[in-house]
Amino acid sequence: MNDAIRMQISAFVDGELPDNEADLLLRRMGQDAELRHRVAEYLAIGRTLRGETSVPGVDRIHERVAAAIDDKPLDVPNETGGTPSTTAVRPLIGLAVAATVALVAIFGLQQTLSVNGTDSQPLEGAVAEIDDGYTVPKPMDDQLRQYYLSHGETATENGANGINSRFVVLRLNEEQLEESVVEDDSVSTDDADDLATQP
Amino acid sequence: MSIRWRKSSTQLITLVGLLLTVGSVLAGSVEPREWLNRMAAAVQSTSYEGTVIRIRGGEAEALKVVHKVVDGVIREKVVAQDGNGLEIIRNGNEVHCILPDRKSVLVEQWDDQSTLFSTLPSSDIRFGNEYDVSIVREDRVAGRQTNLLAIRPHDGYRYGYRIWLDTETGFPLQTQLIGGDGSAIEQVKFAEIRLNEEILASSLAPSYSTENFRWFNQKGRHVTRSVDSDWASNDLPRGFRAISTHEEKMPGSERFVTHILYSDGLANVSVFIAQNDDGNSQGPSSVGGSNSFSAVMDEYHVTAVGEVPAMTVEQIATTMRPR
Numbered sequence: 001m002n003d004a005i006r007m008q009i010s011a012f013v014d015g016e017l018p019d020n021e022a023d024l025l026l027r028r029m030g031q032d033a034e035l036r037h038r039v040a041e042y043l044a045i046g047r048t049l050r051g052e053t054s055v056p057g058v059d060r061i062h063e064r065v066a067a068a069i070d071d072k073p074l075d076v077p078n079e080t081g082g083t084p085s086t087t088a089v090r091p092l093i094g095l096a097v098a099a100t101v102a103l104v105a106i107f108g109l110q111q112t113l114s115v116n117g118t119d120s121q122p123l124e125g126a127v128a129e130i131d132d133g134y135t136v137p138k139p140m141d142d143q144l145r146q147y148y149l150s151h152g153e154t155a156t157e158n159g160a161n162g163i164n165s166r167f168v169v170l171r172l173n174e175e176q177l178e179e180s181v182v183e184d185d186s187v188s189t190d191d192a193d194d195l196a197t198q199p
Numbered sequence: 200m201s202i203r204w205r206k207s208s209t210q211l212i213t214l215v216g217l218l219l220t221v222g223s224v225l226a227g228s229v230e231p232r233e234w235l236n237r238m239a240a241a242v243q244s245t246s247y248e249g250t251v252i253r254i255r256g257g258e259a260e261a262l263k264v265v266h267k268v269v270d271g272v273i274r275e276k277v278v279a280q281d282g283n284g285l286e287i288i289r290n291g292n293e294v295h296c297i298l299p300d301r302k303s304v305l306v307e308q309w310d311d312q313s314t315l316f317s318t319l320p321s322s323d324i325r326f327g328n329e330y331d332v333s334i335v336r337e338d339r340v341a342g343r344q345t346n347l348l349a350i351r352p353h354d355g356y357r358y359g360y361r362i363w364l365d366t367e368t369g370f371p372l373q374t375q376l377i378g379g380d381g382s383a384i385e386q387v388k389f390a391e392i393r394l395n396e397e398i399l400a401s402s403l404a405p406s407y408s409t410e411n412f413r414w415f416n417q418k419g420r421h422v423t424r425s426v427d428s429d430w431a432s433n434d435l436p437r438g439f440r441a442i443s444t445h446e447e448k449m450p451g452s453e454r455f456v457t458h459i460l461y462s463d464g465l466a467n468v469s470v471f472i473a474q475n476d477d478g479n480s481q482g483p484s485s486v487g488g489s490n491s492f493s494a495v496m497d498e499y500h501v502t503a504v505g506e507v508p509a510m511t512v513e514q515i516a517t518t519m520r521p522r
Contacts, residue, residue, distance in 0.1 A: 144484060144493065144502065144504075147491065150449070150471070151505065155505075
């Protein structure tokens with residue numbers, strides 16, 4: 001990933017990328033997992049450190065957080081509540097990036113994650129180098145976010161979950177769905193023939 | 200929630216009727232733990248319709264909720280009053296999350312019986328000696344008479360709870376998660392509610408026609424398998440014990456992570472043990488009332504996560520050792 005792309009991502013996250021370039025970037029994200037991951041990382045960082053549930057250019061936030069959505073045809077959901085029989089259905093898998101960013105949004109996370117035990121550590125690695133004009137906050141640890149989510153699921157399965165966990169699920173669902181829709185839009189544009197049609 | 204309610208409608212009606220009848224009589228004499236039992240039964244069997252306010256960190260959100268139990272099957276509709284109008288429609292285990300502005304629906308399976316209010320454990324929970332449970336006072340919430348039940352931890356390793364239970368039914372009308380300084384970290388409260396009144400089927404239907412919406416299906420996030428682990432804390436806070444141990448794959452990874460769940464009967468802490476990689480974070484982190492702490496033990500990266508104070512996860516994470 002070259003510096004130009006990194007600059008472009010940074011501007012996109014800040015809502016400063018021109019529309020035509022933003023659209024192009026979104027298309028690339030639909031096909032480039034690394035790009036999706038990098039954008040999601042920037043998003044998580046920005047949201048976390050700013051204590052925001054969104055960042056500038058909010059309408060495109062979810063487009064930047066392309067989750068690991070499987071775009072293969074998939075099983076039909078149960079026919080509850082009048083699921084239309086001719087609707088295309090897409091699977092959501094891991095959602096590693098999307099779900100974790102969603103988790104941040106849900107809680108309005110005031111992240112105190114420290115890197116190597118020091119809160120004030122500068123950002124390490126490529127992310128820190130990208131753009132002097134963009135205040136790059138510390139990275140959220142995707143693995144840690146997955147741990148939070150997994151803990152919630154496992155505790156619930158064992159019947160002694162926290163009292164408010166369903167509220168968390170509500171927001172997770174919302175975030176995941178929005179991100180999936182955007183991802184789906186991107187996939188549809190480039191590969192419409194692969195879409196599944198529910199019988 | 201492993202215990203499933205598959206009672207007949209007659210039994211449920213009888214149960215609810217019994218609760219309604221004897222509720223006010225028992226209100227002044229029921230033991231605190233009996234209140235917990237009543238709450239558990241009420242959450243599982245009560246139909247209700249109302250507005251819930253969730254408050255956390257100075258922010259509040261409102262949700263319209265309709266909840267009905269028919270033959271032990273939960274039907275529920277939740278509509279966010281702010282933002283984009285998210286709707287959650289639950290029919291048994293199948294859940295449809297409708298995003299009207301996106302004209303999309305996410306389909307999920309909730310294979311438990313927990314509802315919008317996840318139930319607190321009933322009186323047979325393994326509280327042990329780590330908490331006191333008491334009725335503090337009578338109060339009013341959402342225009343109804345309640346009894347305030349307090350669950351106080353004996354030490355700083357866990358949070359407390361305050362639960363306002365409807366005097367007639369035992370239904371929790373307000374809940375608070377209480378930090379060590381006595382302040383509410385998070386609370387959920389009904390602003391208005393109708394309990395056990397007739398709920399029309401139309402009230403549970405989506406507010407939008409989803410005929411032309413796109414549908415998405417969410418698959419399970421983790422691959423898990425139960426295992427025996429050699430890992431254990433050599434200084435586990437009192438009252439906690441391991442209640443499950445398994446391995447799972449995190450999304451995007453092919454490597455298994457060992458996941459041990461500790462519980463004191465109310466509070467839960469997960470410990471994740473993975474091969475350490477360069478760049479793994481260490482130290483504390485917090486998300487709302489949940490805390491985590493990561494540490495490196497030889498070639499392993501150990502992280503403890505739970506709805507407990509920071510000191511609890513730190514102690515557990517830093518004392519995990521292979522036996």
